[in-house]
Amino acid sequence: xxxxxxxxxxxxxxxxxxxxxxxxxxxxxxxxxxxxxxxxxxxxxxxxxxxxxxxxxxxxxxxxxxxxxxxxxxxxxxxxxxxxxxxxxxxxxxxxxxxxxxxxxxxxxxxxxxxxxxxxxxxxxxxxxxxxxxxxxxxxxxxxxxxxxxxxxxxxxxxxxxxxxxxxxxxxxxxxxxxxxxxxxxxxxxxxxxxxxxxxxxxxxxxxxxxxxxxxxxxxxxxxxxxxxxxxxxxxxxxxxxxxxxxxxxxxxxxxxxxxxxxxxxxxxxxxxxxxxxxxxxxxxxxxxxxxxxxxxxxxxxxxxxxxxxxxxxxxxxxxxxxxxxx
Numbered sequence: 001x002x003x004x005x006x007x008x009x010x011x012x013x014x015x016x017x018x019x020x021x022x023x024x025x026x027x028x029x030x031x032x033x034x035x036x037x038x039x040x041x042x043x044x045x046x047x048x049x050x051x052x053x054x055x056x057x058x059x060x061x062x063x064x065x066x067x068x069x070x071x072x073x074x075x076x077x078x079x080x081x082x083x084x085x086x087x088x089x090x091x092x093x094x095x096x097x098x099x100x101x102x103x104x105x106x107x108x109x110x111x112x113x114x115x116x117x118x119x120x121x122x123x124x125x126x127x128x129x130x131x132x133x134x135x136x137x138x139x140x141x142x143x144x145x146x147x148x149x150x151x152x153x154x155x156x157x158x159x160x161x162x163x164x165x166x167x168x169x170x171x172x173x174x175x176x177x178x179x180x181x182x183x184x185x186x187x188x189x190x191x192x193x194x195x196x197x198x199x200x201x202x203x204x205x206x207x208x209x210x211x212x213x214x215x216x217x218x219x220x221x222x223x224x225x226x227x228x229x230x231x232x233x234x235x236x237x238x239x240x241x242x243x244x245x246x247x248x249x250x251x252x253x254x255x256x257x258x259x260x261x262x263x264x265x266x267x268x269x270x271x272x273x274x275x276x277x278x279x280x281x282x283x284x285x286x287x288x289x290x291x292x293x294x295x296x297x298x299x300x301x302x303x304x305x306x307x308x309x310x311x312x313x314x315x316x317x318x319x320x321x322x323x324x325x326x327x
Contacts, residue, residue, distance in 0.1 A: 001085070002046035003177070003209055004070065009079035010233075011040040011065055039065040040076065041233030049176070050207045052199075054224035056214070056318065058327055061230045063213040067179050070211070071101050084176065097126060100170035104182030107162070108169050109154045115165050116150035119172060126173040133172065140168040144198055160191025167198060177209045178202070184216055196222050217314040231327030245311060248321050253310045254282040254294065259303040267297060278305075 014034045039062045047053060057063050068074040069081055072088035072095050081088060088095045101108075109118040123133045141147055144164045154162060163183060170178060180199070184192045200223060202208045212223060220227060220241070227244055229237040237244055258278045265272045265280060269288025273281040284294055291309055298304065311317075 003049040003084055004045075004047035004211075005080065005082045006046070006066075006070075007044045007080040008042045009040050009044070009066070009069065009076050009081055010038075010042055011062075011069065011074065011076045013037045013039055038233045040069075040079075042079070043230065043233070043235050045228060045235055045238060047209060047211070049209055050203070051226060052203045052210045052212070052224055054212050054214070054220040054227045055230065056217075056220060056227060057230040058322060061327065062233050063230060064181055066230070067101075067181050067211065067213060071099055071179055072096060097173060098176050100173070100175035100178045102163075102166050102170045102178070102180050102183050104163070104185040107154070107166060109162070109165060111155050112153055114151050114153055115146070115157070118154065118165075119150070119169060122169055122172050128173055132174075136172055136174060137168075140171060143201065144168055145194070160187045160194075163187060163191065163195060164198075167195065171202065171208075175208065177211070180210060180212045180214075182214055183212070184214065184219055192216075192219070199223055217318055221314045229321060229325075231322070231325050236325050236327070237321065241314070244321065245317055248317050248324065249312055250285055250287055251283055251312050252286055252291070253312065254284060254291065254307060255310070256280050256282065256298065256307040257305040259305055262302050265298065267294065270294065 013036070015037050016032060016034055041062075043062070043066065055063055055066065065074065069076050070083055070088060072092040075089040083095065084098055086095050086098075108122070109115065110121065119137055122128075123130075128136075141150060144167060146164060146168060149157065149161055149165060152161075154165070157165065167183070178199075183199075184195055187195065196219065199210060199212075203210050210223075212219065214220065224241070226240060227237070228235055229244075237247065239247070255275075256279070258280065261274075261278045261280065265282060267284075267289060269285040271283045273283070275281055282294070284291075295307065
């Protein structure tokens, strides 16, 4: 049985609407107008234990709503959601003992007390045995480099420092599933790398299932073995990055540094973009011409200094995917 089972999940919200202006405010006060928004419109998927899944989509697509239902914060209008055999919103106390949740724009740490005190409070909330707590806390402090932060009040931490502490807090009770909603939002490059490395580590070494929602496609490419695209409240695509790339565009990019730049490159399935200082960027379709065949044809009449072959940037792949599905 899957660790997470979602079938035909639906959730709607009523949103108040009014035009700007004082008289429109009075009118709306007397006669409130609402619009129904279909946040989830019958989504279904399964997740197995130990998966690391990217859950992506534009703003308002339903990502956070799905996470909140799976974590027991929201109740759906209809459909089925079972996490480790439990219904999250009905068996919430037992459910939250098995999951960890990190919302990038919300905190579970106490603002005015040292980080270590917040950890101690969470130990009591989750009723973690003392020896287990000490062992887990020490491992997390060491892995995330929190040695100098545990005695610092949360309000004095930088965003990157706070996020590392949030990750530690979400894992103190050794959850089997970790929900991450925009965990790297606003982080600098060093902090992002530290957070990514840690996520990969707990997934690989502890077998923690990770569901990641983010708009940072570098996070998705660096971490996720599987991607689910949600739009208009529905799952539109589900597969590996490679499968989705091939589905959207099989195009690859070969960048070549020539000793002497040729006047032009013209082969079937190849489009060229001229750069500077003897550099040429070739966009080619591997199903029409292979990379080996292409480089052999070019070097037959040209001397090159270096070349590199890359996939289409993940951001461009996702942008084309959004455009195809009109989301």
